[in-house]
Amino acid sequence: MGKNIAIVNQKGGVGKTTSAVNLAAAVGAAGYKVLLVDIDPQGNATSGFGVNKRQLRQSVYDCIINGVPAADVMIKTDYTNVWLLPSSMNLAGAELELIDETRREMRLRTVLATSREQFDFIFMDCPPSLGLITLNALCAADTLLVPIQCEFYALEGLSQLMSTVRQVKRLYNTMLDIEGVLLTMYDGRLNLTQQVVEEVKKFFPKKVYATPIPRTVRLSEAPSFGQPVMYYDKHSKGTTAYNDLAAEFLAANGKKVNGYGG
Numbered sequence: 001m002g003k004n005i006a007i008v009n010q011k012g013g014v015g016k017t018t019s020a021v022n023l024a025a026a027v028g029a030a031g032y033k034v035l036l037v038d039i040d041p042q043g044n045a046t047s048g049f050g051v052n053k054r055q056l057r058q059s060v061y062d063c064i065i066n067g068v069p070a071a072d073v074m075i076k077t078d079y080t081n082v083w084l085l086p087s088s089m090n091l092a093g094a095e096l097e098l099i100d101e102t103r104r105e106m107r108l109r110t111v112l113a114t115s116r117e118q119f120d121f122i123f124m125d126c127p128p129s130l131g132l133i134t135l136n137a138l139c140a141a142d143t144l145l146v147p148i149q150c151e152f153y154a155l156e157g158l159s160q161l162m163s164t165v166r167q168v169k170r171l172y173n174t175m176l177d178i179e180g181v182l183l184t185m186y187d188g189r190l191n192l193t194q195q196v197v198e199e200v201k202k203f204f205p206k207k208v209y210a211t212p213i214p215r216t217v218r219l220s221e222a223p224s225f226g227q228p229v230m231y232y233d234k235h236s237k238g239t240t241a242y243n244d245l246a247a248e249f250l251a252a253n254g255k256k257v258n259g260y261g262g
Contacts, residue, residue: 002035002119003253004112005179006141011157012128014149015184018219020125021048022238023145025228026246028081031258032120035074038087039108039133041094045125046086049077050226059088063111064136065097070115079231083119095132105172108136120255130164138168143179148200150186150193150212155203178207180252182245186212211244 024036038045043053062068098104218236229238
């Protein structure tokens with residue numbers, strides 16, 4: 001059975017979608033079957049895999065609101081072992097549509113239940129908020145991966161996130177745990193970066209990945225070409241970082257790298 005991982009931080013601009021796209025691509029290239037679920041109405045993970053969100057006939061919205069099976073909506077991407085459950089702007093209205101529904105927080109869990117048998121890992125790219133869509137992801141997840149940027153306000157809002165996680169564990173999903181904390185936009189030359197890293201390690205003892213993600217031009221450029229960085233420039237620092245992160249992630253899950261196809 002596959003493992004569901006929610007990539008979540010209610011703070012925007014922390015490299016969440018970048019990490020969702022590139023970790024999914026690296027784990028796929030390492031030999032594992034991956035589904036990336038884009039549940040951000042902005043649909044940046046969808047376009048990050050080269051899918052035109054304006055031309056979609058159906059999206060994850062139809063799965064959550066109308067009960068359309070995930071298998072009817074998911075797309076096989078052009079990249080090794082990666083499938084996509086795409087998002088569209090329709091999802092922006094989903095929270096209002098769900099508000100009076102029973103078990104509204106469990107819709108995504110139900111959608112993904114049949115897909116767990118088909119994939120090794122299911123990553124969910126969450127919106128930058130702690131609303132009903134993110135709550136659905138936390139209820140559907142086995143673990144959560146938290147990207148944190150190495151900047152002054154890094155820890156701002158994290159206590160609110162962890163409070164939400166504790167509530168979800170108590171009320172809906174007792175098995176929810178932290179997969180890991182990922183340091184993004186890392187520049188080891190700056191004193192501030194080292195200070196942030198120390199603070200994050202205090203906040204999340206033994207949960208911070210050894211692999212940080214550097215701030216690089218190639219990582220910023222790749223989405224505009226609809227490609228994960230390892231396919232855009234296989235020799236870039238960003239590619240190396242996400243390949244190393246994938247190896248670390250897989251090792252923590254008792255898996256080995258079967259060889260990169262990028």
